[in-house]
Amino acid sequence: xxxxxxxxxxxxxxxxxxxLIVLFTNKSKALSHTIGVGAAALSWLASxxxxxxAIGVEHLGEHPFESSxxxxxxxxxxxxxxVLIDPVGAAVLxxxxxxxxxxxxxxxxxxxxxxxxxxxxxxxxxPHGATVxxxxxxxxxxxIEPMYSRFFAFLGLFxxxxxxxxxxxxxxxxxxxxxxxxxxxYLLIGFWYGKPSARNAAIKAFMTTRVGDVFMLLGxxxxxxxxxxxxxREIFTEETLHILxxxxxxxxxxxxxxxxxxxxxxxxxxxxAQWPLHVWLPDAMEGxxxxxxMIHAATMVSAGVYAVIRMFPLLTTDxxxxxxxxxxSVVAFIGAFTALFAATIAVAQNDIKRVLAYSTISQLGFMIxxxxxxxxxxxxxxxxxxxxxxxxxxLGSGSVIxxxxxxxxxxxxxxxxxxxxxxxxxxxxxxxxxxxxxxIGGFALSGFPILTAGFWxxxxxxxxxxGHGHMAVFITLAVAAFMTAFYTMRxxxxxxxxxxxxxxxxxxxxxxxxxxxxxxxxxxxxxTYGWVGIPEHFPLFGxxxxxxxxxxxxxxxxxxxxxxxxxxxxxxxxxxxxxxxxFFGWLAYRNVQTPAEDxxxxxxxxxxxxxxxxxxxxxxxxxxxxxxxxxxxxxxxxVIDGILHTFGKVTxxxxxxxxxxxxxxxxxxxxxxxxxxxxxxxxRNLRPIQTGRVQQYFMLxxxxxxxxxxxxxxLLLA
Amino acid sequence: xxxxxWYLILSAGLFSIGLFGVLTRRNAVAILLGVELMLNSxxxxxxxxxxxxDVTQMAGQVFAIIVFAVAAAEVAVGLALVISVYRKRNxxxxxxxxxxxx
Numbered sequence: 001x002x003x004x005x006x007x008x009x010x011x012x013x014x015x016x017x018x019x020l021i022v023l024f025t026n027k028s029k030a031l032s033h034t035i036g037v038g039a040a041a042l043s044w045l046a047s048x049x050x051x052x053x054a055i056g057v058e059h060l061g062e063h064p065f066e067s068s069x070x071x072x073x074x075x076x077x078x079x080x081x082x083v084l085i086d087p088v089g090a091a092v093l094x095x096x097x098x099x100x101x102x103x104x105x106x107x108x109x110x111x112x113x114x115x116x117x118x119x120x121x122x123x124x125x126x127p128h129g130a131t132v133x134x135x136x137x138x139x140x141x142x143x144i145e146p147m148y149s150r151f152f153a154f155l156g157l158f159x160x161x162x163x164x165x166x167x168x169x170x171x172x173x174x175x176x177x178x179x180x181x182x183x184x185x186y187l188l189i190g191f192w193y194g195k196p197s198a199r200n201a202a203i204k205a206f207m208t209t210r211v212g213d214v215f216m217l218l219g220x221x222x223x224x225x226x227x228x229x230x231x232x233r234e235i236f237t238e239e240t241l242h243i244l245x246x247x248x249x250x251x252x253x254x255x256x257x258x259x260x261x262x263x264x265x266x267x268x269x270x271x272x273a274q275w276p277l278h279v280w281l282p283d284a285m286e287g288x289x290x291x292x293x294m295i296h297a298a299t300m301v302s303a304g305v306y307a308v309i310r311m312f313p314l315l316t317t318d319x320x321x322x323x324x325x326x327x328x329s330v331v332a333f334i335g336a337f338t339a340l341f342a343a344t345i346a347v348a349q350n351d352i353k354r355v356l357a358y359s360t361i362s363q364l365g366f367m368i369x370x371x372x373x374x375x376x377x378x379x380x381x382x383x384x385x386x387x388x389x390x391x392x393x394x395l396g397s398g399s400v401i402x403x404x405x406x407x408x409x410x411x412x413x414x415x416x417x418x419x420x421x422x423x424x425x426x427x428x429x430x431x432x433x434x435x436x437x438x439x440i441g442g443f444a445l446s447g448f449p450i451l452t453a454g455f456w457x458x459x460x461x462x463x464x465x466x467g468h469g470h471m472a473v474f475i476t477l478a479v480a481a482f483m484t485a486f487y488t489m490r491x492x493x494x495x496x497x498x499x500x501x502x503x504x505x506x507x508x509x510x511x512x513x514x515x516x517x518x519x520x521x522x523x524x525x526x527x528t529y530g531w532v533g534i535p536e537h538f539p540l541f542g543x544x545x546x547x548x549x550x551x552x553x554x555x556x557x558x559x560x561x562x563x564x565x566x567x568x569x570x571x572x573x574x575x576x577x578x579x580x581x582x583f584f585g586w587l588a589y590r591n592v593q594t595p596a597e598d599x600x601x602x603x604x605x606x607x608x609x610x611x612x613x614x615x616x617x618x619x620x621x622x623x624x625x626x627x628x629x630x631x632x633x634x635x636x637x638x639v640i641d642g643i644l645h646t647f648g649k650v651t652x653x654x655x656x657x658x659x660x661x662x663x664x665x666x667x668x669x670x671x672x673x674x675x676x677x678x679x680x681x682x683x684r685n686l687r688p689i690q691t692g693r694v695q696q697y698f699m700l701x702x703x704x705x706x707x708x709x710x711x712x713x714x715l716l717l718a
Numbered sequence: 719x720x721x722x723x724w725y726l727i728l729s730a731g732l733f734s735i736g737l738f739g740v741l742t743r744r745n746a747v748a749i750l751l752g753v754e755l756m757l758n759s760x761x762x763x764x765x766x767x768x769x770x771x772d773v774t775q776m777a778g779q780v781f782a783i784i785v786f787a788v789a790a791a792e793v794a795v796g797l798a799l800v801i802s803v804y805r806k807r808n809x810x811x812x813x814x815x816x817x818x819x820x
Contacts (some may be wrong), residue, residue, distance in 0.1 A: 693748070693818030694812055695741055702737075 004067035010046045010093075011163035013039035018156035018422065023190055033108050036152030041103035047097035054090035058471040061087055061555035066169055070341040080231055084169030087556045088380055088425065091549075092166050092306055095384045096299065098525065099391045100159050102518035106395050106546045107155065109514030110402065111145035112706050117142030124194030126288075129409045140409040145288075145390035155294065161380065161466065162299040165306065170221050171230040178216075178271065181300045182209050188295070189287040201283035203410040208280040211268020212582040216307075219263025226256050236313045236558070236654040245317035257317035264311050272304025272364045279611055281361055285353040285616040289398025292353060293391045296360045305383050312376055313557065322468065332372025336476040339365030341609070342485035347490070348605035350595060351419045352397045355491050359445060360390055362480055366461055369473055375464035376561055381533050382461055382552050385453035388529055388594035389444035392522035396438035399511045399519065400424070400495060403431050407504035416504045421491065422595055426500040435496045437519040442492050446485035447578040450541065455532030460533065463570040480572050485581020486588075493589040501593060521540075539565035568663055573667060725766035746803070746810045757789045766775045805813035 017039035025031040034135045036652065068082020085093065096214050109697050116130040123146045130143035145151065147605070156183060165177030187517035190202030224230055226247065227240055244257035249257055268274070273281035281301070285292055295301065308331070309316065318325050322330060339362045346358035370379035404418035404579055416423050428435040458481060463476040500506040510516070531551035547563065590600055688698070732755055739752030761782045768778025804810050 690819050692816030694815075699741060702741075 003050055003065045003085075004083065004679065006050055007065060007085055007167050008067065010043050010050065010097075011160050011166055012181035013046075013455065014156040014159035014163065014628060018160065021149055021153040026153070029113065029144070029148045032149035032152050033113060036156055037101075037108065040101045040159060043159065043499045044097040046660040047093045047163075050085060051083050051090050051370035052324065052586050054085055055552065059555065060090070060552075061557070061560075064233075066335065068231070069170055077228065079172060080170060081173055082169040082231070083167045085167065085231060087554075088259050088309055089166060089390060091380060091384060091553055094303070095525075095529075096162055096166055096302070099387055099522070100299065100478045102293070102521055103395070104152070104155060104159075104400070105292050105393065106293070106515050106518040107151060107288075108599060109512045110288065110290050110398055111148050111151060111218070112142045113144060113148070113514070115142050115144045118146070121146050124192060126192050126195075129514065134388065140412065142178045142405065142409060145192070151188075151288070153189070153192070154184055154187050154640050155290070158188065158294060158299065162303065165303050169232055171232075172221065174310070174659040175216065175220060176256055178267070178303060179213065181303060182206065182213065182271075185284070185291075185295050185300055187283045188291040191287055193680055195286065197283075198286040201280075201286040205280040205284050212277055214239050215263050216267025216270075219260050219267065219309045221259045222256070222263060232310060241313060241317050242363065244314070247310065248395070250324065253327055255318065257314050260310055260327060261315040261317075261327045262330060264407065264648040265308060265327075267310050269334065270304075271307070272301045272368065273361050274304075274334050274365060274368055275341055276611075277337065278342065278361050279608075279615060282354050282357040284606070285351070285357050288403060289353065289394060290474045291649075292357070292652065293309060293394035293398070295477045296390065296394060298401070300384050301360060301364055301376035302383055302387055305364060305371070305379065308371050309380055309383070312371060315371065315486070316374055317356070327583030328372050328374065330372075331472055332369050332470070334374050335365045335370070336480075337365070338362065339369060339480040340476050340483075341365075342486065343480045345605055345608045345624070346487045347483060347600045348602060351392070351417075352400060352421050352491065352495060353422075355421075355487060356390070356393050356397055359484065360395075360432050362484060365443070365480070366458065369477060370461045370464065373460060373465055373468060373470045373473055375468075376449070376556050376557060376705060377533075377550050378457065378460040381549055382457035385444065385457040385526070385529050388439045388522055389452075389454055389526040392437060392441035392519060392526050392565070393445060395519055396434055396441055399431065399434040400427060400438070400508075400514065403427065403434065404504055405506035406509040407502075410507040411503045411505065415503055418504070422593075423502045424495045424500075424505050424508075425498045425502075426496070426505060427508055428496040430505075431510045432499075433516040433519060437516075437523040439492060440523045442488045443582075444530075446582055447481060447574060448582065449575050449578060453526055453528070455574065456533055459574040460535065460572065462533070462568065462574055463564055465566045466570040466573075467567060469641045474573075478577055481574070482577035482581045485578050486585040489582045490589045491583025491665070493586055494592070497586075498590065513542070520661065536563060538571075539566075542632060569694040588673070650652050722766060722770045727757045729762040729766070732756075732762065743810050744748060744813060746800045746812045746815070747797070749812060750793060750800070753796075754789060754793065757785055757792075761785050 017035045020035050021032045021469060035516050050065070054065065057065075064084055064086035066082065066084045068080045070078035071081035110449070112127060116132060118130045119126045120125045121130075121143055125146075127145055128144040129140045131138055131140055161180030161184060163177075164180065165174050168174045168177060185616065186202050186206040189205050190198050192198045193202075220230065223235070226244060227235055228233060241257065244260070247256040248254075249256055249259045252366075254262065270277045271638060282293060287295070304395040315327055315331065318324070318326060341363060342361035343360045344353050346362065349355045349358060363382070367379045367382050367386070370376075370382065373476050392665045401418050404416075404424065408414060408416055408418055440452070442453035446452075447455040447458040462477060462481070467473075467475060500508075531545055532543055534547060535550075536547050548563075550563055588599070595601055608612070736752045736755030736757075736759060739755065740749050741752075742761055743749050743752060744784070764778045764782045765784070771778070800810055807815065809815070
């Protein structure tokens with residue numbers, strides 16, 4: 001099979017799995033997850049084949065795998081649908097397929113496959129546990145998710161959206177995949193729709209990303225209008241970029257290229273949860289944990305960054321290598337600001353998943369900032385390493401929660417929140433695999449030097465920012481990185497170290513192999529993936545392994561970015577922020593037992609800088625007011641209903657007239673009753689001549705005969 | 719040879735007598751007799767017109783024979799009705815048999 005055909009086939013298994021599960025196999029949980037995981041495995045296999053063929057090609061950037069066919073006729077031309085795997089696509093495909101496969105596998109264990117049905121579980125709510133009798137003793141064990149099959153169907157659709165987005169060679173199909181994921185994130189965040197909080201979170205996520213998507217669609221429309229094509233390879237030619245770069249728009253003095261890039265970037269702000277559209281992501285933690293990993297690590301949020309990476313040539317049109325263009329400054333500012341801003345919130349969160357949610361926002365900010373300052377390779381590198389260790393952390397947190405729920409079922413005290421870190425502690429002995437993998441993921445997130453992937457990618461971003469003299473970005477990101485290490489260590493300390501703080505934590509249990517195996521696989525990549533991108537001039541380690549990543553991914557761009565000169569300042573900064581953050585995090589939290597002892601529970605951080613409240617006041621309340629007062633009360637009930645009621649009244653009035661002055665007198669009285677009356681009258685008056693006497697009849701017949709005969713005679717003959 | 723008009727006058731006279739009988743007699747049998755007279759006056763007409771017209775055309779005679787047949791059938795049915803009514807109601811007076819009215 002040619003590589004191009006194989007690329008076409010990559011997104012298909014998950015969508016087929018979706019339809020198979022929805023239409024045929026949803027009654028059978030075992031069959032459904034077999035199909036779902038099997039489809040993910042097939043896509044993974046195909047992706048691996050494509051990836052290894054791709055790295056074997058010399059100059060893949062100039063001659064990528066591509067294939068397209070005409071799709072929608074638009075007058076003389078066609079909108080094309082097609083696939084494209086260039087170095088960036090291949091690298092992204094690699095991590096996407098692995099994380100998706102692992103998440104599918106993990107979901108089997110997370111949703112308690114093989115456990116009995118719950119005592120009083122209902123569809124739309126998380127399972128509550130089942131009572132079983134063993135050796136004459138009753139005890140409560142986790143129960144299987146009631147909507148198990150549906151979960152795998154949704155995941156399949158989601159995976160289809162992501163694969164479509166990654167392999168597509170144009171903005172249109174990229175946008176299609178983008179929107180499919182938007183739909184799936186809505187469905188999956190609201191998976192436990194029986195919980196009001198999950199419902200609200202789903203709506204919030206959908207609405208917030210919609211804001212970004214509208215602008216993105218505007219950007220796509222503008223791009224199509226300006227160039228007449230949506231195909232990446234056709235847009236990113238020198239002439240097209242030059243034309244776009246020199247066409248001026250009336251908005252902020254931006255060139256067409258800059259404006260389009262910014263519009264598309266707003267889509268990313270929504271999808272990748274950047275400030276100011278970040279508010280949906282923490283709430284999205286209401287979904288099942290595999291969903292959190294799927295949406296917040298491997299796929300959807302990465303899709304936002306991936307879109308900017310794809311649009312990088314557009315964003316950097318006119319970029320001379322030193323002075324940032326307006327569009328790039330905006331991107332860099334939003335990224336850097338988000339990175340710091342989200343990190344400050346993460347410090348004060350107590351929910352294990354919410355910490356990770358804010359950490360994701362912060363790390364995505366790193367990538368966006370890197371793209372904003374033109375550090376293309378560093379951004380892609382961090383995107384990939386982050387996907388591995390953040391998926392690992394999310395799945396690890398799910399494993400922790402699962403273990404805690406086990407403890408909750410054991411004690412029967414449902415008041416204990418299994419997600420609150422202050423209810424945990426000492427889990428390292430209870431859940432060793434989860435602990436060690438979580439530790440690896442956490443250290444990677446913090447950027448623990450040399451060993452972990454996170455160090456290499458984050459260091460590269462910092463080095464890039466420093467090397468090109470973007471000091472503001474450099475300092476912001478360094479502070480954010482310090483806080484990242486700090487809150488990560490806080491999380492690890494509170495969760496795994498020390499002694500159990502509750503009975504539930506004492507009875508926590510390690511999770512089944514379907515959950516731990518993905519952790520181990522992801523932990524492997526969270527460590528080793530960093531080694532493919534070690535800078536050549538790095539002291540001691542540089543040159544041991546060739547900086548394959550830089551060569552490979554850098555080849556995507558028309559102008560291959562040059563490797564940075566080594567500088568000791570960013571290296572020392574990275575070392576200091578990572579180790580310092582970890583150390584202070586451990587120092588500050590090793591003896592903390594209750595939230596009251598936590599010095600960082602500052603109200604403004606705890607309440608996420610009051611963004612939810614501000615948006616509620618600025619947008620939600622006015623929207624309610626607008627819909628209730630203006631739309632509903634005034635427009636709908638006043639104007640529209642008024643017009644309709646007038647129509648009703650006029651019609652009724654006309655009807656009354658017609659009824660009273662035409663229907664009743666003419667039709668009913670005259671024609672209806674009149675005909676009947678006349679017939680009756682004639683009958684009554686003719687009655688006497690029917691005497692029953694045969695001779696009178698004969699006489700009458702004779703008279704009529706004579707009269708008619710005479711009349712005919714005179715009329716016809718005479 | 720007797721002129722045609724004589725036959726016609728005879729026929730008209732017979733018809734009128736029959737008609738008068740039908741209209742004035744109270745006895746149902748007598749009414750039937752009147753009807754027979756009227757039919758036969760027609761036969762006289764038919765025969766006369768044949769004889770004074772084109773004798774090679776047999777239509778007049780054939781019609782007369784059909785009228786005989788019809789008259790015979792009519793009398794058979796009529797008398798049967800009269801007898802049947804007489805048995806039920808013990809009368810043959812036409813004016814008394816007036817159940818068929820409003």
